[in-house]
Amino acid sequence: MKRTGRDESAEIRLTVNGRACAGRTTSRTLLADFLRHELGLTGTHVGCEHGVCGACTVLIDGVAQRSCLTLAVQAEGRHVETVEGLATEDGSLGTLQAAFRSHHALQCGFCTPGILMSCTDYLRRVPRPTETQVREMLSGHLCRCTGYTNIVAAVLACAAATTPAEDADDA
Amino acid sequence: MKPAPFDHVRIDSPEEACDLLAEHGDDARVLAGGQSLMPMLNMRLAKPAVLLDISRCAALDYVRVEDGTLAIGAATTQAAIEWRPALATEVPLLAAALPAVAHFPIRNRGTVCGSLAHADPSAELPLCLAALDGEVVLRSRAGTRRLKAAQFQAGVLATACRADELLVEARFPLRSPDEACAFEEFSLRHGDYAIVAVAAVASPRGIRIAVGGVADRPVVADWPDLDDAALDTALNDLAWSLGARDEGEVSAKMRRHLVRGLGRRVVRRARPTAGGLS
Amino acid sequence: MNAPERATGVGTDPWLGRSPERVEDLTLLAGHGAFLDYLPVRPGTLHAAVLRSPHAHAVLVRVATDRAMSCPGVRAVLTGEDVTRWAQPFVVGVKQPMQHWPLAIDRVRYVGEPVAVVIAEDRARAEDALDAIDVDYDPLPVAVEIADAIAPGAPLLHPEVGSNIVSDRSFRYGDPETAFATAARRVAVTVQYPRNSCTPIECGAVLAEYSPGEGAYDVTSNFMGPFSLHTVMALALKVPATRLRHRCPRDSGGSFGVKQSVFPMVVLMCLAARKAGAPVKWVEDRLEHLTAATSATGRSSTLEAAVDPDGRIRALAYDQFDDVGGYLRAPEPATFYRMHGCLTGAYDIPHLAVRNRVVVTNRTPAGLVRGFGGPQVYFALERLMQRIAVELGLDPLDVYRRNFVPCDAFPFRAAAGALLDSGDYAAALDKALAEGGHDELLRRRDAARAEGRLYGIGFAAIVEPSISNMGYITTVLTAEQRARAGPKNGAIAAATVNVDPLGGVCVTIASAPAGQGHRTVCAQVVADVLGVRPEDVTVNTEFDTHKDAWSVAEGNYSSRFAGAVAGTVHLAATRLRDRLAHIAATSLDCESREVVFAGGRVHARTAPDRSLPFARVASAPHWAPALVPEGVGIGMRETVFWTPESLAAPDAEDHINTSAAYGFAFDLCGVEIDRTTGRVRIDRYVTCHDAGRLLNPALADGQVRGGFAQAVGAALMEEFRYGADGSFLSGTLADYLVPTACEIPDPVIVHLETPSPFTPLGAKGIGEGNSMSTPVCIANAVADALHPVVGTVDIRLPLTPGRVLDLLGIDDPPPSVAPTAPPATPARGTGRTMRMSGSVVVAARPEDVFRTLLDPDALARVIPGCHGLVETAPHRYAADVTIGVSGVKARYRAEIALDDVDAPRGLRLSGRGTSSLGTASGSGTVRLEAVDRGTRVDYDYAVDVGGKVAAVGSRLLDGAARAILAQLFERLGREAAGAVAPSPAPSSWIARILRWLGIGS
16 A cells, blocks of 8 residues: 555656656646656647547556546556657657658647557557558547548558558458 | 545555545545546546545456356456457457447556446446346455345446445356347447447347436346337337436437337347347 | 658759648657647746636626635635726727626626636646635526527626627628519528537647736737737737737647637736736636637528529528627627628629627637638528529529639629639539549439438538638728728738858748648748758747737638738748849859759759859858848848738728638538438538649648538537526537547548639638538538438538437337336426426425425425525525535535425425536425325426536436435425434435435434
8 A cells, every 4th residue: 555645745756768767746646747747748748638638648558548547646667658759769750650740640739649659559459450440449539630531541551561461360 | 627635545455445445435436447537536526535546456457257257356447358359259248348438548547347336327338237137246344245237236326335345346247158149339429428328138038138328327128039019119118118318419209219229229139149049 | 632742852843732741740740849838937937727607697796815815835816806907808899888808807797707817836726726716696697599698688798788789780782672572582591500619639828927027918828810819918908019928839739710719818817927926827728628718609590592493593681690609709790700701602693681790698708710700601501502402493503503603703703892813613513523423422312212211412612711801800890980990901911031141041920820731831932932942941930929020910810821821931032032143143143033043052044054052142141241232132031021902991882802812612422311320421521622722732631631520520519508597518528529530531622723813822721611611511411311301401500310310300109008217307408407306205294394394404404415504584594515426526505595485385495506516506396285194295396507517517417416306305204204314225326425425324
């Protein structure tokens, strides 16, 4: 049992994008706010704070989840991945990010980080999804700019580029 | 939109949770996946003094096949069930209904037991528990009790779970070989709460139908195998028995219409594959 | 599909008309977007939370802040008193005695209206203190719908005006009376356009600071313009415009017009910063945004046409009412007047009559939402086009072809003054039909109907205005009023192109983009002019009113970027290039007009092999100004201000060319309706656009797809819903339904390009067309699908499954046995008023029951969750009550009243209260009748719940209220029977409530 009192400022330790880090938080601080304003990882965005829009989605221990519905204290000892971790070693765009760029799959870019994180998790589980599967997965994210078509195209193109066609049957 | 202050307690065992529930009663809320509770906290609709966070309680994170049921611990996510390779043969109704539960990132975090405890009348998992006549296990310092869905589900956001009790496990009966099921739901968008959701389980013993989204809790009816005309009558009577109400543009009439329409679809889909039924 | 291409090489093909990958994307995809919440702030910056009214209409009696001030972390609380001291009301667009302050002063007029601002060390603690502000409201009757507000005896929102109609203007062009009097046929539609919004995913945000020494405010916000509103803000703050510095961050998370509504919050946060003596940051949350930011203007309109037998329209007559909400907030009533010049749409209709009435209602003030004015006008006009075809028995396509402005008539002066610049509407229609597969849709409809399925085809033709005339809003004034106020016209755009000392090129514009890719397009424009690559051009869009070239028309609205801003960038770059040509001509030994800029180099046309690097030529004036030829000027920076010449002020007869350019869209779609669910499935959607010259086809398609998706939402699911008491019911994104990837099909996009003669690059806007065309196109298709079954019906948006089933009619056979549950009580409209009735039999005589009701101590025990009850007058009580279900509960300060006391037969029991979750009020009759075992208590109640709990929980409210009321009467029975309330069965819901409330055992 570990208790964090309502007036307490607690230090938590976690791994973010592969790097160990620590920061101070109160019991009620949301992980989204902790990442953005305590750790300075401003790629995570907040659009509704009630779990519907999906802009704040991050990976916790590899699983896509809402950081607005997660308390910072719940991330203690976890591995958190954010959009800042998607770039390749040399800082250039990862495959999924590049596919978004080449398909004009973003406009204002506010919802994009959350979408990238959900897609990252999903494509690890389902390397060659169908369009229907991609759309259902994306239904947990609201985008007001693009009308989704180009996002779907980018995800399918990324899947096709990273997975040999012969593996597709297993998906 | 930030939560009111609370004490956060990371729970490592069901015993700890029961001790704290006994101590704090209604001032405490159990946080499992938090996909319903956290929005309520952020909006300050709920302001508990203490949050009992069971999400990392290893003793509550399990899925077991035992005693003819799929036993699911309180910390187990919906995704853990959904992505279970054998689910479609173990509890096919859950396999059919889970994709309709909210969205991918929500199911990744939301728990099966949390949805049952939240008792939203439109939610899919309470409907499945009712349709399959499943059980929940409630634990307190005083002991453990098992309740059937019908005993447990008590109304809008209301269950028989006492303030000192923790819902520790849900038990969904495994499919019996002569049984087939179907699930249909109508919601305004993909992943939304159901306007009407209907599940059917057909076997040589008859048809069991369960309806969510209309009454204040899932409602179950058991029928012998019926011909089409009798089925229509039975569905219509069931639709009228639910006390549907007008709510915005979803009229009581529309809900009855959906119960009849979706009801026919699920029964037809469940019947042909059930052993012994035509 | 127009997909972006990778930028390659330094070829000489023009960049305009191509789709290079966007310059914005590397940063955004890496998570480094510069959105307001992520900008650096000064140490000591405080955070604001806004207390908002739970009432739709009430007198603000008292705002007490003492308790809030003593909350931990709180630095200041801003109230109406401060606001009246430091500010003045916003200017209003019509001459009426109405006051709109950034904070309610003596009255609230919509749910969510700001009442006070807490400024604290962090947002959470600021919100903690909101509950500690004590506010007394005296509720007033409400006017929620247009019909309520204009009814005789309606409650007046602004009593000084004497009416809720704050503007009533009539216009006539040509001779509509004669045209109608002599018309072969008259065809009319009466339609409603709902309140909705494009809800950007990033909400509003403001960072404000006040410098007492400078007497000046310094603000950064994601306000998007129009920057004519900068003057509105400065005037409200009582400072010269230069003492209100406003900056926009580089990135904005979507806007769609909606972020225009940030401006009152800019003023409010300036005042909050002044009160706190520190910089203040406010980030709007989603509940605030949906409840109180803004909305598309609701409209009720009747539109009639005088028609020849062949469908040729001779005249139109509009009678329109706009629901602008509780205040006429700038730029309203622009929703009417933006479209005024082109009210005849794509058609050659010489005679026009218009009556526009602006109505205030107890709803959130309306404002810019993508399409602004267009969705409202075209919903009437294009529904009318279909109705004409149906009533005259014509093919709708023939009606379109007969009425289109002919292609040889451009530029065409429309009846009310729009100068339609270019187009070929008939060709666009043909292209849409051919490339969109119209024949195939007809076959599908035939096949579906043969099988008894509901399939329909809809069309819509719209003229899409872009680059608004700053003078259009003055059309609301009479010619005399305009003469007194002085003329307003034009649409100035400004752009600066600059060369740095290393020869790099920088473009600065004040367009406040929100994702449209302005930086990419400007880089393309300048790359072509200067012969460099787009990636060699840096574009800065961080608008700063102190340092940028700008004027009142600046901002991210009226689709003005492609036509005005990109065009002005082209003019500035061209001017700079011409000067560089003069400089280079000397070195290249040629005439300046012979100098060619290409491939990153500069050469004489006749000697391409003898070239100089662009950077060397361009940077030279920095280092050697003395070598700059006479008359060329030093300083390699060009700022151009441009305004369309065609934009004059309204003339004496109210003709107004409302916009500089007019694009065109023709849409068709096939839909199928599911008879079981009422769901509308879009089978195919085809949209053909003529936006003049396309600067970047991928971005243009992106605008079309995005606008289309929002419009599908408007057509099928999005609406801000209000209760009959004015409570707001769409407070979360689970209540306000925005389409997801599963609901949006991929439209077939077709383009035609007839360049505008009036914009520098021939481009027009494209981003708003589908907001105007798609809702009505889908509505027409649904009407067509339903027509064979139910004939002509009133189509209202959004076409939710419930509405569609209502139109279709539901076969609802009675049950074979009487239902066990009580029959449903019909709800009143779509309001949040809950009606419920029931009876309980209690083991006590009617006299005992009655005595219980009249005894304050007993009543306190009967009312669920009552902590105490004090009699304030005969049959009047003040009570402290905790009400809730499950974990959701709140403490209400309540007034309880007993009326119509008829001992021992019955009475009326009413209560109303306010809590941090909002308001609750209920009133109903209690009838007592002696029966065998005691007394039967019959109750019949109406309960209204408002404020936050209604906004976010309306789906579950009914069940919750029902349970609480049932509990009240259950307890009444027990109390009257003299029993100490026993703990009910542990499984009961009520038992849980009792425990939460600390009552019961």
